[in-house]
Amino acid sequence: MGINSISDLVGPEYLIQVPVSDFAGKRIAIDAPNYIFTMASPLYYRFINELDLDLGGTSQVLPWLGPARERFCESLCSAIGKMIFNVAAKGISLVFVFDGEMCIEKVECRKLRSDRRAGIRAKALALWKSLRASLPLDRSMEDIASLRKILAQDCSILENENEKVKTLIDTLGCAILTADGEGENLCAGLVNRGLVVAAWSTDTDLYALGARIIIKRFSESKRDHFDVIDMRRVWMGMGMTPTQFTDLCIMCGCDFNTNIPKIGPKRARDLITKHGSIEIAIQARPDLEWSRLHHVRCRELFVPSVPRMLPPLDMRRA
Numbered sequence: 001m002g003i004n005s006i007s008d009l010v011g012p013e014y015l016i017q018v019p020v021s022d023f024a025g026k027r028i029a030i031d032a033p034n035y036i037f038t039m040a041s042p043l044y045y046r047f048i049n050e051l052d053l054d055l056g057g058t059s060q061v062l063p064w065l066g067p068a069r070e071r072f073c074e075s076l077c078s079a080i081g082k083m084i085f086n087v088a089a090k091g092i093s094l095v096f097v098f099d100g101e102m103c104i105e106k107v108e109c110r111k112l113r114s115d116r117r118a119g120i121r122a123k124a125l126a127l128w129k130s131l132r133a134s135l136p137l138d139r140s141m142e143d144i145a146s147l148r149k150i151l152a153q154d155c156s157i158l159e160n161e162n163e164k165v166k167t168l169i170d171t172l173g174c175a176i177l178t179a180d181g182e183g184e185n186l187c188a189g190l191v192n193r194g195l196v197v198a199a200w201s202t203d204t205d206l207y208a209l210g211a212r213i214i215i216k217r218f219s220e221s222k223r224d225h226f227d228v229i230d231m232r233r234v235w236m237g238m239g240m241t242p243t244q245f246t247d248l249c250i251m252c253g254c255d256f257n258t259n260i261p262k263i264g265p266k267r268a269r270d271l272i273t274k275h276g277s278i279e280i281a282i283q284a285r286p287d288l289e290w291s292r293l294h295h296v297r298c299r300e301l302f303v304p305s306v307p308r309m310l311p312p313l314d315m316r317r318a
Contacts, residue, residue, distance in 0.1 A: 002202075002203050002204035002205050002254070002255075003204040003205065003207055003208055003249045003252050003253070003254050004252045004253035004254065004259060004265075005252060005253075005264060005265045006204050006207060006249060006252055006265060007204075008264070008265045008266065009238070009248075009265050009266070009269060010204075010207060010229070010234055013237075014229055014230075014233060014234050014237065015216070015227050015228070015229060016227075016228050016229075016230065016233075017219050017221070017222045017225040017226070017227060017228070018225060018226050018228045019224060019225055019226075020087070020090050020092070020218075020224050020225060020226055021090060021224070023090070023092045023197060023198070023226075024090055024091035024092060025091050025092075026092060026093070026196075026197040026198075027092075027093040027094070027095060027195070027196045027197060028087075028092060028093070028094055028095070028196055028197060028198050028199075028200050028215065029095045029097050029186075029187040029190045029191065029195075029196040029198070029199050029200065030094055030095065030096050030097065030187075030199075030200040030201070031097060031183050031184050031187050031199065031200065031201035031203055031206075032096040032097055032098045032099075032166075032169075032176075032183060033098065033099055033157075033183060034183075034184070034201045034202060034203045035080075035096075035200060035201065036076070036080070036157055036162070036165055037155070037157060038202055038217075039076060039079050039080055039083075040072075040076050040155055040157055041155050043072060043075050043076055043079060044072060044152065044155040045152045045155070046075075047064075047069075047071065047072040047075070048064060048148050048151045048152045049148055049152070051063055051064060051068060051148075051151075052068070053128065053131075053144070053147065053148075054132075055128075055131050055132050055136075055139065055144075056132075056136065057132075062125065062128070064124075064151055064154075069158075072161075073161045073164055076161065076165065077164060077165060077168050080165060080168065080169070081168055081172060084169070084172050084174060085172075088172075093174075093175075094174045094175070095174070095175040095176075095177060095190070095196060096166075096169050096174055096175070096176050096177070097176075097177045097178075097179060097183040097184075097186050097187050097190075098166070098176065098177070098178045098179065098183055099178075099179060099181075099182055099183045100178050100179040100180045100181050100182075100183075101180065101181060102181075102182075103181055103182065103256075103301060105255070105256040105294075105297065105301060106182075106255050106256065109255040109256075117154055117156055120150060120151075120153050120154045121154055123150055124147060124150045124151050124154070127143065127146065127147050127150065128147060130143075131143060131144065131147065177307060179305065179307070180305065180307070181305065182205070182301075184199070184201060184203050184205045184206055184209060184211075185209060185301075185303070185304055185305045186304075186305050186306065186307065187199035187200075187201060187206065187211060188206055188209035188210060188211035188304035188305075189304035189305045189306040190306065191211045191212055191213060191304075192210065192211065192212060192304050193306055195306075197213060198211075198213040198214065198215050198228070199211045199213070199214050199215070200214075200215040201214065201215075201216075202216055202217065204249075205254065205255070205302070207229075207231065207234070207245070207249055208245075208246050208249035208250070208254065208302040209246075209302050209303075209304050210231060210242045210245075210246065210302075210304065211231065211304070212230070212231050212232060213228065213229075213230055213231070214228065214229040214230075214231065215227070215228055216228065216229060231245075238269070238273075239273065240272065240273070243277075244272050244276060244277065246299065246302050247272050247277055247278045247295070247299075248265075248268055248269055248272045249302070250278065250293055250295050250298045250299070250302070251263065251268035251271065251272065251278065251293060251295075252264075252265045252268055254298065256294065256297065256298050256301055257292060257293050257294045257295075257298055258292050259292070259293075260288050260289050260290065260292055260293065261289060263288065271285070278290070278293065278295045
């Protein structure tokens, strides 16, 4: 998810810690799928490590997908609810932005992720069945730990869990918007149109979309602060225009293309810095596999969007 290896260029030196109180009285757009997954990952890891694997039982329901999973969903809703209350107490309004229809270019990427999850589950299921078929004294702690490790790689939010989270968000009075396409495009559009002050996401597609202010997370090193990326500092530091930086992101590789072999982020930066655009770089280096980039279509996909109509009621609640 996001721009491949862009952290090699946009590193900690561009991260600034901003007091949460600086956003008081303002509105922040949250890339909802990204935020929910980010919150879910450590909670799912803990859920798996505390889960009764039912190795001695007769149930055919996989314990990590059965009723026990409700505890995971409850902890996820609790964590998100706590965040909403804490942020609201600072006088900050939140707009949760959900994905709409997936663009065709992302279908293959999603399929690869789905296939990966299916592979993890198949591997976990085979090991689980093997452990259940063995005598208790024959089950090694290493095999059980290995099963938990495999399961922890399969953190995904089920549809019913996503709906429960969305209901919670709505009940707590936050605005909810559904994008026509990718949620991060709408987040970037809301920021750049001045409808919100920042977009909250760890998805580096927001770099390519040119969202000016991006909140990555609550700072771990400084209490009551956000870790923030100001893209204007990035563009200045790179000596690039926003359009050139988007070309750089496309060259790094993303969900919609693959990068040119042996052209990593630093060489991509050098090419854009020297030539100014992908088109001029193509003329200068016709020996490279430029067709892999699909750069014209990627530019079209990396355009911030805004909803056709902002729902007045929801935005007042925001």
